[in-house]
Amino acid sequence: MTEALTGTEPITGVTTDPVDPRGTTRRSTFARFLRRPAGVISITTLALIVLVAVFAPWLSPYDPNAVDLGLTRALPSPEHLLGGDTAGRDVLSRLIWGTQITLWGALVAIGTAVVLGVPTGLVAGYTGGIVDRIGTWISDALQAVPGMIILLIVAASTRNDFTLLMITVGVFMAPGYFRLTRSTVLSVRNEAYIDAARVAGLSNLRIMSRHVIRVVFAPIVIQTALTAGMAMGMQAGLQFLGIGGGTTPGWGAAMNEGFKVMRTDPLLLLWPSVALGITIAALAVLGSTLADVISVKTVTLSRRERRRILAENAAKKPASSSTTGSLSIAAVDSAVRLENLRVSYETDSGEVEVVHGITLDVAPGEVLGIVGESGSGKSQTVFSMLDLLPQSGYYKADAIWIGGEDVTTLSRRERAELLGHEIGYIPQEPMTNLDPSYTIGYQMTEPLRAVHGMSRTEARERALEMLDKVGIVDPQRVMKSYPHELSGGMAQRVLIAGAISGKPSVLVADEPTTALDVTVQAEVLELLRELQQEYQMSLIIVTHNFGVVADICDRVVVMRSGSIVEIDDVGPIFAHAENPYTRELIAASLDGAESRSEIDAAFSASAPGTQMNGARTHEEERA
Numbered sequence: 120m121t122e123a124l125t126g127t128e129p130i131t132g133v134t135t136d137p138v139d140p141r142g143t144t145r146r147s148t149f150a151r152f153l154r155r156p157a158g159v160i161s162i163t164t165l166a167l168i169v170l171v172a173v174f175a176p177w178l179s180p181y182d183p184n185a186v187d188l189g190l191t192r193a194l195p196s197p198e199h200l201l202g203g204d205t206a207g208r209d210v211l212s213r214l215i216w217g218t219q220i221t222l223w224g225a226l227v228a229i230g231t232a233v234v235l236g237v238p239t240g241l242v243a244g245y246t247g248g249i250v251d252r253i254g255t256w257i258s259d260a261l262q263a264v265p266g267m268i269i270l271l272i273v274a275a276s277t278r279n280d281f282t283l284l285m286i287t288v289g290v291f292m293a294p295g296y297f298r299l300t301r302s303t304v305l306s307v308r309n310e311a312y313i314d315a316a317r318v319a320g321l322s323n324l325r326i327m328s329r330h331v332i333r334v335v336f337a338p339i340v341i342q343t344a345l346t347a348g349m350a351m352g353m354q355a356g357l358q359f360l361g362i363g364g365g366t367t368p369g370w371g372a373a374m375n376e377g378f379k380v381m382r383t384d385p386l387l388l389l390w391p392s393v394a395l396g397i398t399i400a401a402l403a404v405l406g407s408t409l410a411d412v413i414s415v416k417t418v419t420l421s422r423r424e425r426r427r428i429l430a431e432n433a434a435k436k437p438a439s440s441s442t443t444g445s446l447s448i449a450a451v452d453s454a455v456r457l458e459n460l461r462v463s464y465e466t467d468s469g470e471v472e473v474v475h476g477i478t479l480d481v482a483p484g485e486v487l488g489i490v491g492e493s494g495s496g497k498s499q500t501v502f503s504m505l506d507l508l509p510q511s512g513y514y515k516a517d518a519i520w521i522g523g524e525d526v527t528t529l530s531r532r533e534r535a536e537l538l539g540h541e542i543g544y545i546p547q548e549p550m551t552n553l554d555p556s557y558t559i560g561y562q563m564t565e566p567l568r569a570v571h572g573m574s575r576t577e578a579r580e581r582a583l584e585m586l587d588k589v590g591i592v593d594p595q596r597v598m599k600s601y602p603h604e605l606s607g608g609m610a611q612r613v614l615i616a617g618a619i620s621g622k623p624s625v626l627v628a629d630e631p632t633t634a635l636d637v638t639v640q641a642e643v644l645e646l647l648r649e650l651q652q653e654y655q656m657s658l659i660i661v662t663h664n665f666g667v668v669a670d671i672c673d674r675v676v677v678m679r680s681g682s683i684v685e686i687d688d689v690g691p692i693f694a695h696a697e698n699p700y701t702r703e704l705i706a707a708s709l710d711g712a713e714s715r716s717e718i719d720a721a722f723s724a725s726a727p728g729t730q731m732n733g734a735r736t737h738e739e740e741r742a
């Protein structure tokens with residue numbers, strides 16, 4: 120469907136089906152579900168059962184509690200299709216009304232479990248730390264409580280109130296939802312698109328309710344199908360024991376009555392057992408088919424793998440107390456300034472410092488390159504600046520100035536708000552930084568409305584203007600598209616448009632071209648340079664490539680193993696770098712690798728209508 124489009128080509132033949140978090144369309148998920156006989160049978164059966172419950176007053180041939188002594192223990196007949204029970208009541212009518220009360224009981228229990236378990240699991244998984252520990256502790260404690268004893272106490276103290284009993288059942292089911300939600304959230308909490316939403320200044324509540332909840336949705340639906348059956352089983356069990364039955368003709372109560380006369384009138388036990396068995400089986404089949412179709416998978420690093428990575432890190436550089444780097448202007452005049460920044464990670468083998476006290480600043484309108492080999496600490500530096508370090512990481516700094524304010528003195532919320540206004544962030548991987556569940560239009564307008572207070576129309580106009588600015592040929596159409604319908608180059612342009620749409624004073628680009636092919640890299644760099652000049656933003660560009668530095672930067676910070684080894688203007692660095700490591704990096708970037716001019720030449724040759732660096736003009740794209 121989607122061809123390998125470059126960022127400048129119009130989208131052709133795209134569909135706009137909403138997608139689930141795994142990138143498949145909702146329609147196709149439902150279609151795949153319906154293609155399975157088990158799916159069709161289970162959903163049809165459940166639909167019929169629900170219809171019977173809803174239309175019980177009309178379907179029931181008699182009053183379920185009306186007594187006709189002539190009907191006592193009567194066998195099935197044309198007037199009473201399932202016969203009469205021991206008190207002379209119509210069995211079919213009681214079974215039909217029983218459907219209603221049984222489903223209602225399951226609904227109350229599941230509703231309670233979902234309301235208690237899902238939001239708490241969401242908050243615990245997303246927030247982590249003490250909130251997570253308290254939530255997990257309560258969940259574990261609840262599971263250790265003997266549920267049956269509590270149910271007996273509730274039954275005794277509420278005179279067998281059926282609804283209250285089912286709420287209590289729901290409370291005991293809530294830990295299942297809590298654990299499922301928490302673990303699902305943990306698996307996506309550090310996804311790049313969640314980080315991107317944080318940097319855009321969206322509140323935690325908004326991120327949780329819009330972006331994280333979507334991932335939780337599918338497993339919760341599956342869990343609900345399975346636990347609804349369990350809730351019904353428990354309800355029937357309670358009524359079978361005479362708890363919570365009362366005069367309510369639930370299936371469990373009917374089974375209780377049938378059990379007493381099982382030897383003489385086995386049919387009285389058979390009918391409610393069959394009804395309950397079919398419903399629970401249909402729910403179980405529905406749940407497992409859904410699980411199969413959606414196949415929820417989370418990828419986690421094995422413990423051994425984690426240990427290996429952390430040990431490697433620890434071996435790379437011992438913690439040091441020295442500070443590296445330098446400053447060029449006063450703190451209040453700088454666009455960004457880091458003073459003695461240290462980043463550490465908590466690991467099994469203790470604390471590992473990965474950035475060892477670095478100091479640097481960026482002037483308004485300046486383009487600063489942060490260069491270094493992989494693992495040198497470039498991203499950790501940027502993440503500290505953007506408050507994006509993962510849970511196990513933390514930083515210490517004498518100060519971090521952004522827009523003339525020391526953000527280390529601000530609350531998390533104030534800082535997020537400041538970041539949303541002052542900094543635009545362009546991440547490494549364009550695709551993973553877009554939420555697959557939402558259209559580009561929604562993702563672009565959301566921060567503009569939530570953070571910058573624009574109306575829907577203003578936000579839409581700004582988003583269209585920015586998409587146009589970054590060279591997207593058909594912005595209207597792209598706004599309606601989902602991330603999987605874009606090529607990598609287009610996705611990166613969309614992210615650039617999103618990053619500049621709030622008109623930030625600083626743009627941070629973390630290896631913005633590594634995930635793109637060579638020709639698209641050239642276009643994106645050219646675009647960044649144009650935008651930086653047009654908006655007079657400061658640009659911090661993280662890269663391992665001195666070709667990019669030569670092309671776009673005013674000044675360069677060279678990092679190695681978490682320290683700064685050299686800071687200088689680009690000219691002097693290329694002419695006479697002082698540090699041998701810098702010289703090595705320059706040589707490695709230019710030696711053998713395609714230099715910028717080679718890339719440009721190659722691109723110009725392959726696409727005659729292109730400017731220097733391979734970026735086509737907007738007019739040419741339109742043509």
Ligand SMILES: Nc1ncnc2c1ncn2[C@@H]1O[C@H](COP(=O)(O)OP(=O)(O)OP(=O)(O)O)[C@@H](O)[C@H]1O
Pocket residue numbers: 429432435464473491492493494495496497498499500509511512663
């Ligand atoms: N979650 C983590 N736990 C422990 N150490 C980490 C973690 N994330 C990163 N590190 C370590 O921090 C160091 C610096 O990593 P960083 O991501 O900043 O490197 P980088 O220079 O940006 O490299 P790259 O260009 O490959 O992204 C590395 O040694 C890395 O292994």
